[in-house]
Amino acid sequence: MAELRALVAVKRVIDFAVKIRVKPDKSGVATDGVKHSMNPFCEIAVEEAVRLKEKKLVKEVIAVSCGPAQCQETIRTALAMGADRGIHVEVPAAQAESLGPLQVARVLAKLAEKEKVDLLFLGKQAIDDDCNQTGQMTAGLLDWPQGTFASQVTLEGDKIKVEREIDGGLETLRLKLPSVVTADLRLNEPRYATLPNIMKAKKKKIEVIKPGDLGVDLTSKVSVISVEEPPQRLAGVKVETTEDLVAKLKEVGRI
Amino acid sequence: MSGCRLFSRRAAAVAAAATAVRASRVPRVFTATHRPLHTSLRSCSFAKELFLGNIEQKGVFPFPEVSQDELNEINQFVGPLERFFTEEVDSRKIDQEGKIPVDTLEKLKSLGLFGIQVPEEYGGLGLSNTMYARLGEIISMDGSITVTLAAHQAIGLKGIILVGTEEQKAKYLPKLASGEHIAAFCLTEPASGSDAASIQTRATLSEDKKYFVLNGSKVWITNGGLASIFTVFAKTQVVDSDGSIKDKITAFIVERDFGGITNGKPEEKLGIRGSNTCEVHFENTRVPVENVLGEVGGGFKVAMNILNSGRFSMGSVVAGMLKKLIELTAEYACTRKQFNRNLSEFGLIQEKFALMAQKAYVMESMAYLTAGMLDEPGFPDCSIEAAMVKVFSSEAAWQCVSEALQILGGSGYMKDYPYERMLRDARILLIFEGTNEILRLFIALTGLQHAGRILTSRIKELKRGNVTTVMETIGRRLRDSLSRTVDLGLSGKPSVVHPSLGDSANKLEENVYYFGRTVETLLLRFGKTIVEEQLVLKRVANILINLYAMTAVLSRASRSIRTGLPNHDHEVLLANMFCVEAYYQNLFSLSQLDKYSPENLDEQIKKVSQQILEKRAYICAHPLDRTS
Numbered sequence: 001m002a003e004l005r006a007l008v009a010v011k012r013v014i015d016f017a018v019k020i021r022v023k024p025d026k027s028g029v030a031t032d033g034v035k036h037s038m039n040p041f042c043e044i045a046v047e048e049a050v051r052l053k054e055k056k057l058v059k060e061v062i063a064v065s066c067g068p069a070q071c072q073e074t075i076r077t078a079l080a081m082g083a084d085r086g087i088h089v090e091v092p093a094a095q096a097e098s099l100g101p102l103q104v105a106r107v108l109a110k111l112a113e114k115e116k117v118d119l120l121f122l123g124k125q126a127i128d129d130d131c132n133q134t135g136q137m138t139a140g141l142l143d144w145p146q147g148t149f150a151s152q153v154t155l156e157g158d159k160i161k162v163e164r165e166i167d168g169g170l171e172t173l174r175l176k177l178p179s180v181v182t183a184d185l186r187l188n189e190p191r192y193a194t195l196p197n198i199m200k201a202k203k204k205k206i207e208v209i210k211p212g213d214l215g216v217d218l219t220s221k222v223s224v225i226s227v228e229e230p231p232q233r234l235a236g237v238k239v240e241t242t243e244d245l246v247a248k249l250k251e252v253g254r255i
Numbered sequence: 256m257s258g259c260r261l262f263s264r265r266a267a268a269v270a271a272a273a274t275a276v277r278a279s280r281v282p283r284v285f286t287a288t289h290r291p292l293h294t295s296l297r298s299c300s301f302a303k304e305l306f307l308g309n310i311e312q313k314g315v316f317p318f319p320e321v322s323q324d325e326l327n328e329i330n331q332f333v334g335p336l337e338r339f340f341t342e343e344v345d346s347r348k349i350d351q352e353g354k355i356p357v358d359t360l361e362k363l364k365s366l367g368l369f370g371i372q373v374p375e376e377y378g379g380l381g382l383s384n385t386m387y388a389r390l391g392e393i394i395s396m397d398g399s400i401t402v403t404l405a406a407h408q409a410i411g412l413k414g415i416i417l418v419g420t421e422e423q424k425a426k427y428l429p430k431l432a433s434g435e436h437i438a439a440f441c442l443t444e445p446a447s448g449s450d451a452a453s454i455q456t457r458a459t460l461s462e463d464k465k466y467f468v469l470n471g472s473k474v475w476i477t478n479g480g481l482a483s484i485f486t487v488f489a490k491t492q493v494v495d496s497d498g499s500i501k502d503k504i505t506a507f508i509v510e511r512d513f514g515g516i517t518n519g520k521p522e523e524k525l526g527i528r529g530s531n532t533c534e535v536h537f538e539n540t541r542v543p544v545e546n547v548l549g550e551v552g553g554g555f556k557v558a559m560n561i562l563n564s565g566r567f568s569m570g571s572v573v574a575g576m577l578k579k580l581i582e583l584t585a586e587y588a589c590t591r592k593q594f595n596r597n598l599s600e601f602g603l604i605q606e607k608f609a610l611m612a613q614k615a616y617v618m619e620s621m622a623y624l625t626a627g628m629l630d631e632p633g634f635p636d637c638s639i640e641a642a643m644v645k646v647f648s649s650e651a652a653w654q655c656v657s658e659a660l661q662i663l664g665g666s667g668y669m670k671d672y673p674y675e676r677m678l679r680d681a682r683i684l685l686i687f688e689g690t691n692e693i694l695r696l697f698i699a700l701t702g703l704q705h706a707g708r709i710l711t712s713r714i715k716e717l718k719r720g721n722v723t724t725v726m727e728t729i730g731r732r733l734r735d736s737l738s739r740t741v742d743l744g745l746s747g748k749p750s751v752v753h754p755s756l757g758d759s760a761n762k763l764e765e766n767v768y769y770f771g772r773t774v775e776t777l778l779l780r781f782g783k784t785i786v787e788e789q790l791v792l793k794r795v796a797n798i799l800i801n802l803y804a805m806t807a808v809l810s811r812a813s814r815s816i817r818t819g820l821p822n823h824d825h826e827v828l829l830a831n832m833f834c835v836e837a838y839y840q841n842l843f844s845l846s847q848l849d850k851y852s853p854e855n856l857d858e859q860i861k862k863v864s865q866q867i868l869e870k871r872a873y874i875c876a877h878p879l880d881r882t883s
Binding site: 199 | 328332336338821
């Protein structure tokens with residue numbers, strides 16, 4: 001069934017290896033001049049979509065990202081991994097800071113409908129805000145079935161079988177297409193964007209559109225009051241005997 | 256001024272001596288791009304003009320820029336490459352086992368790293384010299400991989416790109432670019448290292464003139480055991496224009512499938528142990544005449560061009576390595592405490608970091624300046640500049656890794672830490688690709704030859720009584736005697752060098768001026784015999800390297816200030832620091848070049864070495880000995 005088309009949403013986040021610092025005015029994390037890259041779970045999502053295309057089960061993979069101009073770098077990485085074309089929903093930097101899962105979900109829902117895709121892939125959560133909401137909200141807005149925390153994905157005709165990693169173990173669902181799938185860590189190991197593919201990706205198109213073009217309102221009902229570093233871990237105290245331990249615990253009011 | 260023996264006809268002899276003395280023992284060289292080699296190469300004139308006491312600003316000021324597109328592209332490449340090398344390359348294992356794992360090699364191939372400068376139409380990435388240099392910074396994370404890749408593409412297959420016919424390119428490049436075939440460069444023989452022109456491997460034309468029969472042994476060939484395509488240099492009989500039969504070197508593309516090719520076992524090396532180095536023997540190997548690379552008898556030039564065009568990238572490779580070294584070592588120095596203070600608070604430790612940062616800055620600047628010049632249209636030949644980058648960066652690498660190891664003290668000596676491996680890997684840099692001794696001679700002689708040619712014509716003009724020349728010469732002599740401050744066009748012009756670097760620019764100009772004068776004196780004093788005066792040539796080369804380095808940092812720092820790059824104040828600090836140091840070093844070298852200079856111990860050096868080498872031992876009597 002090589003007529004299926006997939007949309008993959010990718011997010012540009014601070015690279016996982018970077019030691020983050022909070023801005024002195026506590027308004028957020030310092031992002032200027034800091035190394036950014038594609039969210040690791042989004043990479044896994046892109047990889048899965050590209051693998052389906054290589055198996056000839058999916059005809060076209062479209063990568064989309066919402067945010068300021070630098071998002072195009074992230075889209076280019078997706079193109080270098082094998083996506084066919086990209087869509088950049090341009091949001092100016094100031095507004096991008098207040099972009100939350102609900103706004104992005106609205107954008108993705110409209111895009112999924114506009115592009116008439118059968119599959120929407122996302123990473124299960126972003127490593128900067130850890131929300132784990134966008135996939136679920138988008139499915140809700142589209143009224144599509146969803147398979148989140150996917151650790152295995154199999155296409156079966158007009159249905160998709162998703163094995164999910166949940167707290168109790170593994171749950172397998174069969175969803176009717178079109179549906180939303182969010183990728184978990186063990187779904188696959190993403191490929192490296194090779195230099196020849198990066199060069200080929202230069203020729204692939206990235207369409208730039210505004211949220212207004214989709215008729216989406218990006219106002220947020222959430223405002224960030226302050227961002228602080230977690231308290232410094234204090235050294236522990238060693239005790240000699242269990243009696244001492246009980247006494248100490250009573251002292252600090254824990255028992 | 257009369258009766259001086261300057262070059263003119265001797266220039267040819269010097270050139271021959273210079274080329275014969277040029278290095279060739281090269282498992283590894285980074286060379287120019289996919290552009291075809293034109294025999295009439297335009298020369299970078301910067302280094303040569305320094306010999307005449309001139310600073311040629313073209314191409315050097317302002318510092319070369321790349322287009323925004325190219326910059327975006329390079330930045331796209333950096334991320335995945337860095338990730339690959341950090342996550343998937345186990346340098347320690349490669350060093351211990353003495354080989355690069357097969358699947359690492361496969362991944363390198365799929366990343367596209369085997370055809371970085373092969374033109375796109377043949378399946379490569381077709382990147383410029385600047386981009387190649389940039390990628391080199393990342394590949395340097397593992398020495399064995401760096402050398403393997405370089406031996407393959409910077410020298411192994413480079414000849415095909417530079418002088419290959421369309422048929423040869425179409426036939427061989429695609430599989431080489433993908434890494435399906437690996438290439439090796441076969442020049443060195445047991446009796447012919449630096450003296451490349453003396454090779455003995457022979458290629459005899461068959462009766463039917465359809466193929467050559469190749470016989471001989473090559474030694475220390477990188478990728479010798481892995482390669483299926485070899486660029487082999489052998490002596491062939493050539494009929495000269497005057498009818499005489501001469502032995503000249505010809506370059507060949509040899510496929511392993513041609514038969515008769517065997518390898519020796521992989522050599523056990525001090526460093527870069529993961530790269531494959533071995534003997535390659537050719538026994539009656541039949542090479543079709545279509546596989547001659549370039550012209551029959553023109554092989555020496557092909558070899559030199561291949562080697563010359565890639566040297567510059569050693570600068571960026573080493574700079575990349577040093578930058579990581581600084582990070583690694585700083586982490587240690589800022590956490591390790593002795594005498595209740597962090598190591599980073601002690602002056603002797605701080606000095607080492609300043610050294611590493613300075614050397615990294617200088618070689619980065621030199622490497623990218625040279626790359627920028629090489630990327631200019633017109634296929635320029637910047638062999639002197641590239642050689643200078645190689646000499647500077649190889650010696651700085653050895654020095655800096657040693658100092659970094661020292662900072663770690665005993666830990667640095669242990670195999671648990673990467674420092675001892677990096678030190679072992681770095682040692683080869685001074686040897687291969689043209690030993691630093693040979694390159695110094697090359698740098699000095701090529702420049703002196705150029706100066707000699709120009710000066711000879713000036714002498715002729717003077718003898719002929721050409722008024723302008725006479726006036727110029729007198730004017731210069733007057734200026735010298737009045738010791739006016741030198742102005743070669745850098746300082747006082749804020750658009751060239753930024754005022755905060757003005758003092759350093761003055762020092763550079765002064766050095767260049769006196770260097771030009773000294774060159775004249777040397778040519779007058781020695782004439783053609785300067786070829787034999789290696790200690791003099793060494794000083795000339797050292798001065799020139801310093802001058803080029805000073806120019807590179809001044810140009811780069813000016814650009815950083817102008818562009819408003821972050822931390823440009825730090826750059827100004829580094830640049831000025833280096834220029835002061837280099838200035839005084841140059842003054843000392845220049846004074847040593849004066850005739851009868853008391854600082855010059857060359858005569859004594861010659862005497863000592865003569866007496867030792869005569870007896871082939873240390874000849875002093877033991878301090879405890881008596882006579883009776």
